Amino acid sequence: MSKFSNKAQDELDEILSQIRDCRICADRFAKTATKHDPRPVLWMRDTARLLIAGQAPGARVHESGQPFTDPSGDRLRDWLGLEEDRFYDRDKVAIVPMAFCFPGYNAKGADLPPPSVCARTWHKEIISALPKVRFTILVGGYAQKWHLGTSLPVSEAVADWRRYVDQGVMPLPHPSWRNTGWLKRNPWFESDVLPVLRAKVKEVLDDTDDTGHAA
Template sequence: MARAVGEGPVWDRIAACRLCAPRFAATATRHAPRPVVWFRPGARLLIASQAPGARAHDSGTPFLDPSGDRLRDWMGIGPEEFYDRSRVAIVPMGFCFPGYDAKGGDIPPPAICAATWRAEAMAALPDIRLTLIVGGTAQAWHLGKGPVTERVRNWRAHAPARFVLPHPSWRNTAWLKKNPWFAEEVLPALRARVQEVLHG
């Protein structure tokens, strides 16, 4: 595990991190690091996601896009609750937008980010009662390698402390249509659990 250095709260040190500057400069987007840090102690619900997209990189706010709209709908909450850091923590596997490759595809988040920061970030969140593991990259970190569909279908094995979710990207619209059980079985249970954790 890489060693996180510096002083002050971990969220401030993550925000100042520039470990991946050479890596990002070499991508097709040639962008500078801009960590999107959205957590504070006291949060009860953790969204373990993949990495900020280009819009989050520009705005500094995670899930401020159609994927976020879909995720909030899945959770049954609005933006006000979603962005309340005293209730909801968003800790991705990579805090920065990783960039695009030469073909315009998303580059996976660099492993050094989670290796450097994740343990400290989680140590700052002792009150988490529910973790949403969103997308294949986060699932591989938390659960090891395996097929996303099988994991999501087996959601009861992880509930009520964790829910395993596909990524809410528009790219997964076909998956959602192919797997109607997700909306019929998983989402009602997820919404009930989110309400219990945030308001119970």
């Protein structure tokens, strides 16, 4: 490893250490039905070439401390064509949600949205500390809004995937069970999008050129 990549990892480690100590949302979380403490779930190294930009940890991930250890993760891994060992290879895959902590449930037991203060506080810094990313997967509307600067509904952004894929970006619906109906109503997602997505992910992860540029 060169002295430059060590420096990059040192800078990333410094940011990650600050996020680990972050308590910005402590009061907000204490007022949710789950009354939980902040627990940022961080999964990245400076060498990552695939970025999965998600929404926020759910309750199971809050417990496990590892991203996508839930049925949404199983579906996402299937979409990407990745087994767990490749999906969780931090040297190559960074997982950066729009909020690092579980936002909690409201009084009706529904998921609360990711607090926007998290992305405002940390996202730019984290993304610039991942200089080798060459393909970005945007999981759900919150990540699409931030990364694409679009207010397009998720369905429209995903339907427009051909426009984004050559720019190194793929918008996806959230892999939650709540979107099973959407997946059934939009069979083109499985037939047209997933084969391209799997090929792109394989190409990026298998590439032996580690300079951060496509070979």
